[in-house]
Amino acid sequence: MTELELLGPRATGEALGTAVLKAVAEDFQVDEVLDIPLSGQGEHLWLWVEKRDLNTEEAARRLARAAGVPVRSISYAGLKDRQALTRQWFSLHLPGKADPDLSRAQDQTLRILKQIRHQRKLQRGAHAANGFTLRLTALQADRQALDARLELLKAQGVPNYFGAQRFGFAGGNVHDALDWAQRQALPEQRNVRSRLLSAARSYLFNQVLAARVADGTWQQAQVGDLLAFTDSRSFFVAGEAECVDPRLAILDLHPSGPLWGMGDTPAGGAAATLEQTTAEAHSALCQWLARAGMDHERRILRLPIGRLTWHYPEPDSLQMEFVLPAGCFATVVVRELVDLVPAGQTDSPCVF
Template sequence: MLGPRAWGGPCGQARLKASADDFCVTEVLNLELSGSGEHVWLLLEKREQNTEAVARLLARAAGIRLRDVGYAGLKDRQAVTRQWFSLHLPGREDPDLSSLWSADLRLIEQQRHQRKLQRGAHQANRFAIRLTDLQAERLQLDQRLQTLSRCGVPNYFGPQRFGHAGQNLFEARDWAARGALPPARGKRSRLLSSARSYLFNRVLAARVADGSWQQILDDDCVAFSDSRSHFAASRLAADDPRVKALDVHPTGPLWGQGEPPVDGPILALEQGIAAAEPVVCTWLAAAGLKQERRILRLPIGALTWHYPTADCLQLEFTLPTGCFATVVVRELVSLISSPAGELDSEH
């Protein structure tokens, strides 16, 4: 479901997530909480806990509806993650949640705020990843890491998006063929996202293959790393330093209703991929999704690394929301015994 690598074959192999402590994620919120309001915000550290399952635990313990629990994004189950949740409690005191806390679920911070925590509200995610059972030549790895830090990687949706053995995409195709949507909201969202992600990955794969994934072409539509808005490449100067600085990037389509904001060869490429998947594209538009764009090039913020032992590589870096740490790892090594079903979303 992913396309070609950008920087050559793997430098070796390693194991990802031999234990939950090998994969740590911290949300970067970049928001000042007011200290008062109808919503209680909780920063939790969870170990091998599913985000949605924790939301249900919080709703039950606080005596509120699940819809009144907010979180910015889904985080990995097989990991140690720090993320925010909000509870809507108008006119009520802070609930006693002490019965929930354990070695696997810990309260770090609690504050009041006026608003619910919305999906995608965090600015970025900070990752600390340990690759174990490493079998690779260190000089080659160091050179590759320097390239990734300087140039970024293709911003593929990771295999987590498609489910174990691609099951989400298979189900999405089945529903699309019937022209119907799953009645359950969570499943509907998951399958629509999988289909959109697959089409985006195909466009990105084509541009990695022809070398244009990190070039801004005349007919491109571009966007900044941390913005959902986009604009025509013609508005950029040919020597705009923000392109080289990895602040602004070419984009690819997230399918839905509306006309693509690109032209020429870029439009021909995107329409060609859509034409190969007419049933899926029609299904996405009929579901009410609007055309959106996603950056093709993924900048890796504050990348550092070291080797705690001869067979272990420790990585730390920051990625924008909605991006996948596993596509960074993929440009370094192939993974030993890491089934896709063990990799959850990194949003």
């Protein structure tokens, strides 16, 4: 599958040039934003961990081995990129135990920066946001055009696509999900099942969002739309008054799209028609998600970019800093600027 098939069209026009992302881990830095006051006491040990070229699941396994506990005793809020420099929280359930010696878990790929006790474990999805520092290198694009495009993104946000990394190489996770959906069966392995169900929901959401980017309604409320605030999972139906709510203009309130599951779409009007048409075109996937027990949820169509700043450290590099809500992809911001190419190449854009 191509990038266009997985994500859909850009909202702001053609790419302005090419660049390399992740030439080194420091080019893609992520800091988890967790707004939870930690008490300093309790049976859970919370760790603020810096990882380099290491995925979250492997970091959890290493912490478990060093602590002498099963990996199920390790919790984290979300998965972070492997090819990056990331800082995130983990918690270890240690009832009646002293703080373990975790030095064996540490090396050049993992460092424990802070540790503190708390009464509760870290829940999945508990982080409020992620802060990003991205550096694009081998940049071939006009700086004036980039500045103008970045100002536009700062003002209007970007389509809240799931990034191509959700779908595996060349969309392999979607292909596998389609295969299971055709048989209306589920993988036995929990992690494989979770990965494929997530890829299927993400792909269907991107299909709806792509259609609304194409017709120009991705950031406009229509009667029957289900509206949601940036940091809320609840939604409400838009009537004529809600379609001109001033909070839409300041990127606080947004139309939403479906994360498929059991039941019909609660949307109305043109939104319901589009979502039903998408469901009919991908009926096997939708039925598969419902049979798996997934609940119908919503995701905002528009992604506001918080605290966006940028500068040019060298003539051929661009550094950006910004904050995104949890579960959103920094690569969809980059996609509105440039095509990415592999390090050492300048003429063959790659999927990201």
